[in-house]
Amino acid sequence: MKNKPRVAFFDFACCEGCQLQIANLEEDIIGLVELVDVVEFREVMTGTSDSYDIAFIEGSITRKQDEERVRDIRKRSKLLVAYGQCAVTGGINRLKNNRESLDVVKQEVYGSDASLPHLETEPTKGVSEVVPVDLAIPGCPVNRDEVLRIVKELCLGKMPRIPDYPVCVECKIRENVCLFDEGMVCLGPIARAGCGAICPSNGVPCDACRGSVPNPNKKAMHEVLEKYNYTVSEIIRKMNLFGVEPEVKE
Numbered sequence: 001m002k003n004k005p006r007v008a009f010f011d012f013a014c015c016e017g018c019q020l021q022i023a024n025l026e027e028d029i030i031g032l033v034e035l036v037d038v039v040e041f042r043e044v045m046t047g048t049s050d051s052y053d054i055a056f057i058e059g060s061i062t063r064k065q066d067e068e069r070v071r072d073i074r075k076r077s078k079l080l081v082a083y084g085q086c087a088v089t090g091g092i093n094r095l096k097n098n099r100e101s102l103d104v105v106k107q108e109v110y111g112s113d114a115s116l117p118h119l120e121t122e123p124t125k126g127v128s129e130v131v132p133v134d135l136a137i138p139g140c141p142v143n144r145d146e147v148l149r150i151v152k153e154l155c156l157g158k159m160p161r162i163p164d165y166p167v168c169v170e171c172k173i174r175e176n177v178c179l180f181d182e183g184m185v186c187l188g189p190i191a192r193a194g195c196g197a198i199c200p201s202n203g204v205p206c207d208a209c210r211g212s213v214p215n216p217n218k219k220a221m222h223e224v225l226e227k228y229n230y231t232v233s234e235i236i237r238k239m240n241l242f243g244v245e246p247e248v249k250e
């Protein structure tokens with residue numbers, strides 16, 4: 001293919017698990033490099049570039065210099081894609097925003113090293129809170145098949161669609177017994193699908209790592225909780241795990 005899109009992958013505050021999902025595409029990586037020129041990807045290569053057709057950003061923004069860096073990448077890229085929940089909402093890193101002070105968080109994490117200058121930290125932000133984002137790929141980690149589909153669609157000039165229906169839909173398709181009937185609290189009725197309901201299919205309740213569906217059916221969620229004698233505060237606590245603002249309130 002002529003004029004393959006120049007694609008770069010960048011990381012900010014994160015565990016790098018989403019980059020690993022791409023690096024571990026195995027035989028599918030051949031299909032990927034036939035479609036695009038990967039010009040920068042710190043985790044797998046040493047080259048760098050000055051401009052990109054698509055920049056994929058992993059990780060949350062937690063320092064002033066992160067904001068400057070992501071603004072610079074934005075200027076040099078035609079399309080900017082936030083991938084992984086850290087980049088989309090701040091992800092698990094956002095938990096620190098709920099604590100009484102960042103100094104307490106630093107003290108708990110770094111102990112006597114907390115005042116070292118390179119451990120400076122600010123409230124966590126998702127990438128779109130700093131620069132405009134063209135597309136957000138949810139998940140902790142991202143689903144690599146979904147990322148591959150999205151790259152293909154972007155190469156074809158299409159704007160990919162992310163599922164906007166709940167995980168329960170995929171769970172029902174897989175004919176699982178509902179985990180509420182097994183005595184567990186599952187966020188499937190309000191969580192964004194696209195993962196194939198992988199957790200409930202393996203006996204683990206959904207924690208909405210892909211965020212919430214737009215306009216979740218709050219009434220139905222309340223009814224489910226009431227039926228199984230659970231409280232809304234139990235799901236609000238679970239929603240906070242991946243930096244998702246709970247839309248279902250008390």
Ligand code: SF4
Pocket residue numbers: 014015016017018019058059084085086087091092139140141142
């Ligand atoms: S979204 Fe999850 S897997 Fe991806 S970088 Fe963040 S913590 Fe790691």
Ligand code: SF4
Pocket residue numbers: 167168169171172176177178179180186187188189197200205206
């Ligand atoms: S196990 Fe979870 S995702 Fe599956 S049907 Fe029940 S609530 Fe929905």
Ligand code: SF4
Pocket residue numbers: 140167191192193195196197198199200205206207208209210211
């Ligand atoms: S089932 Fe829920 S927690 Fe598990 S991968 Fe899917 S969205 Fe994430």
